[in-house]
Amino acid sequence: xxHLHLQGRWTATLQALATAAGAATAVPAQATAILQxxxxxxxxxxxxxxxxxxxxTAVVSGDVDEGDLTLEESVNGTNISATWIxxxxxGSCGKEIRGTWNNANPTPSAPxxxxxxxxxxxx
Numbered sequence: 001x002x003h004l005h006l007q008g009r010w011t012a013t014l015q016a017l018a019t020a021a022g023a024a025t026a027v028p029a030q031a032t033a034i035l036q037x038x039x040x041x042x043x044x045x046x047x048x049x050x051x052x053x054x055x056x057t058a059v060v061s062g063d064v065d066e067g068d069l070t071l072e073e074s075v076n077g078t079n080i081s082a083t084w085i086x087x088x089x090x091g092s093c094g095k096e097i098r099g100t101w102n103n104a105n106p107t108p109s110a111p112x113x114x115x116x117x118x119x120x121x122x123x
Contacts, residue, residue: 014113095119
């Protein structure tokens with residue numbers, strides 16, 4: 001898989017991780033997001049785009065290397081607010097990636113989460 005395969009529209013399903021003590025969090029058990037990725041205007045072999053969760057839109061940029069995805073998310077366009085670290089699912093033909101979304105400043109209402117990215121038709 002290359003950065004070219006990342007380009008397009010992806011649907012993300014996020015599942016909040018349990019806290020160390022196993023306490024419930026204030027976030028929904030499951031949330032969805034839409035990622036729209038295109039070529040990075042400054043870095044060859046990378047992507048840039050947006051992620052939308054409800055009313056919030058953030059900038060994302062990153063790449064894939066030998067099936068390992070790394071995206072950095074920024075809600076203000078300057079500071080990293082979260083990272084997406086995942087691996088291509090074998091046998092998915094490059095259409096599914098699973099991993100962990102890590103909030104840069106986790107709180108009970110915004111913990112880290114596992115994710116499943118699924119490429120949407122049309123690309």
